Amino acid sequence: xxxxxxxxxxxxxxxxxxxxxxxxxxxxxxxxxxxxxxxxxxxxxxxxxxxxxxxxxxxxxxxxxxxxxxxxxxxxxxxxxxxxxxxxxxxxxxxxxxxxxxxxxxxxxxxxxxxxxxxxxxxxxxxxxxxxxxxxxxxxxxxxxxxxxxxxxxxxxxxxxxxxxxxxxxxxxxxxxxxxxxxxxxxxxxxxxxxxxxxxxxxxxxxxxxxxxxxxxxxx
Amino acid sequence: xxxxxxxxxxxxxxxxxxxxxxxxxxxxxxxxxxxxxxxxxxxxxxxxxxxxxxxxxxxxxxxxxxxxxxxxxxxxxxxxxxxxxxxxxxxxxxxxxxxxxxxxxxxxxxxxxxxxxxxxxxxxxxxxxxxxxxxxxxxxxxxxxxxxxxxxxxxxxxxxxxxxxxxxxxxxxxxxxxxxxxxxxxxxxxxxxxxxxxxxxxxxxxxxxxxxxxxxxxxx
Numbered sequence: 001x002x003x004x005x006x007x008x009x010x011x012x013x014x015x016x017x018x019x020x021x022x023x024x025x026x027x028x029x030x031x032x033x034x035x036x037x038x039x040x041x042x043x044x045x046x047x048x049x050x051x052x053x054x055x056x057x058x059x060x061x062x063x064x065x066x067x068x069x070x071x072x073x074x075x076x077x078x079x080x081x082x083x084x085x086x087x088x089x090x091x092x093x094x095x096x097x098x099x100x101x102x103x104x105x106x107x108x109x110x111x112x113x114x115x116x117x118x119x120x121x122x123x124x125x126x127x128x129x130x131x132x133x134x135x136x137x138x139x140x141x142x143x144x145x146x147x148x149x150x151x152x153x154x155x156x157x158x159x160x161x162x163x164x165x166x167x168x169x170x171x172x173x174x175x176x177x178x179x180x181x182x183x184x185x186x187x188x189x190x191x192x193x194x195x196x197x198x199x200x201x202x203x204x205x206x207x208x209x210x211x212x213x214x215x216x217x218x219x220x
Numbered sequence: 221x222x223x224x225x226x227x228x229x230x231x232x233x234x235x236x237x238x239x240x241x242x243x244x245x246x247x248x249x250x251x252x253x254x255x256x257x258x259x260x261x262x263x264x265x266x267x268x269x270x271x272x273x274x275x276x277x278x279x280x281x282x283x284x285x286x287x288x289x290x291x292x293x294x295x296x297x298x299x300x301x302x303x304x305x306x307x308x309x310x311x312x313x314x315x316x317x318x319x320x321x322x323x324x325x326x327x328x329x330x331x332x333x334x335x336x337x338x339x340x341x342x343x344x345x346x347x348x349x350x351x352x353x354x355x356x357x358x359x360x361x362x363x364x365x366x367x368x369x370x371x372x373x374x375x376x377x378x379x380x381x382x383x384x385x386x387x388x389x390x391x392x393x394x395x396x397x398x399x400x401x402x403x404x405x406x407x408x409x410x411x412x413x414x415x416x417x418x419x420x421x422x423x424x425x426x427x428x429x430x431x432x433x434x435x436x437x438x439x440x
Contacts, residue, residue, distance in 0.1 A: 012412065037259065037339070038257050038341050038369065038370060070369070091311065091340070120341070122338070139259075142258055148287065149286060164392075166362065167390055167391075170387055170390055215223060
């Protein structure tokens with residue numbers, strides 16, 4: 001019954017996501033949808049990514065939160081335009097929210113839009129926002145067994161960041177077991193072990209993102 | 221529009237939750253619904269709670285997961301009956317799932333049922349399962365700003381566990397700011413700072429839970 005009730009909403013969402021995607025194509029903007037649990041380090045990774053790429057690319061951030069604008073404030077302090085979406089309770093962003101957020105941005109002056117989705121490993125998985133790719137973060141304190149428990153998000157992610165790698169000595173996290181579970185669920189995902197706050201291992205991630213932006217420019 | 225579509229589902233859920241609650245009352249069983257993000261330490265806290273209370277109370281666990289039964293296996297290894305619910309994608313448990321899980325348990329032989337909800341700070345908040353109380357865990361690595369971002373779950377929780385306190389030296393977590401935000405959102409919540417895996421600070425939590433079980437026995 002739930003599936004039937006949700007179907008019209010998802011159909012509408014897919015139509016609006018398609019419109020967002022066409023708009024990004026017309027402007028040659030690469031749009032990344034970033035998913036993770038609360039506290040996995042989405043804002044920290046975005047801030048580290050901005051620091052690494054802002055001299056080469058023009059970046060904006062769309063911040064999705066149930067409530068508050070603390071993350072958008074941090075992004076603006078880094079000198080980057082940020083649009084805050086408060087879902088008021090909904091556990092994911094939808095394409096219609098992104099369409100409205102895009103109205104608040106000067107698209108002609110952008111190369112990259114990073115969407116920080118609501119902190120949640122489940123709900124955002126099914127919603128196409130019109131992004132070029134979904135990426136996700138798992139952080140070391142969450143444990144290496146998470147692909148078994150939340151397979152959907154690991155399957156839709158084109159890139160998986162293993163964050164807070166500096167805390168490995170303090171947690172019982174098996175990196176090999178994690179990489180194996182991920183490879184079984186999603187053999188095409190690229191894995192980036194790093195620490196966003198310690199600024200270690202970031203180069204591979206930012207180089208991957210830069211290559212995606214370049215490819216989009218070439219092909220659109 | 222979404223609210224209207226969801227209303228019949230929530231009405232049905234509330235009716236089934238009421239039936240679960242009546243059943244627990246008839247058997248004098250205390251039922252706790254435990255909420256947290258993925259990896260915050262729900263299973264670790266449940267295992268530590270079992271170790272502390274199993275000589276005094278007869279305990280069972282209902283495990284909610286999108287997929288897998290790794291947690292139920294751990295609980296059974298601790299000598300406690302565990303029923304696994306796989307939601308197959310849904311980000312929360314519903315009262316109907318609990319009603320089915322109760323069928324698999326010998327209720328006459330139980331004092332306490334702990335429900336480990338799906339790892340999620342958003343979706344499980346609105347769903348009454350027939351529990352006596354919802355409790356939630358925030359873990360230190362998630363950050364002290366979470367009450368601002370996910371107010372709903374902090375508002376419905378009667379008890380809030382701050383877990384992984386042993387990792388405070390490695391994270392920028394302000395305990396005072398956290399306690400203040402919590403007190404503003406939910407002045408009646410009881411806060412238990414502890415480390416489930418290091419077995420520190422557990423006594424206050426298990427004593428609180430024991431007092432809840434005793435009160436239920438007296439009043440039903």
